[in-house]
Amino acid sequence: MKSFHEFKSTYTLPLPELILKAAEVHKAHRDYRDIQKCALLSIKTGGCPEDCRYCSQSAHYDSPVERVPLLTVEEVREKAEAAKAAGATRFCMGAAWRQPKDGPEFDRVIDMVRVVRGLDMEACVTLGMLTDGQAERLKDAGLTAYNHNIDTSRRYYPEVISTRTFDERIETIKAVSRAGISVCSGGIVGMGETEDDRLMMLVELANLETPPESVPINCLMPSKGTPLQMAPKVDSIEIVRLIATARIAFPTARVRLSAGRDQMSRELQILCFLAGADSVFFGEKLLTAPNPDATADAQLFQAMGLPTATPCESPCH
């Protein structure tokens, strides 16, 4: 069992020591030059019955996000082909649902997964809570990973979401693992939680029977109309420390520098890679939030001396 104290003593190491330790773990377990480029597409936008206080897609808040019904399989194919041409090796699709209903829409998502896998890309979806049967159908369609973030610590969770419980979240993660699908689960920083809450979140994930193979660390992107629209920015060094701690806690996982990159300097992003992050989302939008454009990312990878992605016009909507 991983303990909070273990993670805390790692997190509070002098920063150079922490980064060096994370870099050593990274080098020992993964190819540190391999930073995966993922594209993220919102396949059903807005009108979500959940009340996540950070989310512009919740129907509980008056945000300017336009509702868009479930895309067609052909629309997804076009976006996935464009993302692949731009260098993405993983295509993630998000639907603003509490849970998918069995029926024509879920069948369509299954077809979307097949299409993405047919393009020889990893496919990840995030659809809300799942039953065992739904997880098995996604597995049969070839789904690589299911994203289901726990967002924050168990104790802080009710401050962020009231329409579902932390345990319901864990139940879906278990259903995904039982079906043999790889779990992608992480959280968001900057929602008013403490640094300890962030570490408790990592401890919860590390103590799952099957720890996630993918751990996204998102920085809150305050959205107009949501209760967290005025949330202050998180200190950059806290982000670097959290990524380094996540790398040490999950040596073989992808630690994903996810939402919030558009607010980060090139140097801060590079520090995050040194601390063990090895994945970015690229494309001009992350579901409904802005992201660095593909040209800026190509320049970033070039500056680091890493293979660049071909700049892409619009991999995501």
Ligand code: SF4
């Ligand atoms: S984060 Fe997901 S579940 Fe929560 S309101 Fe937004 S779309 Fe719905």
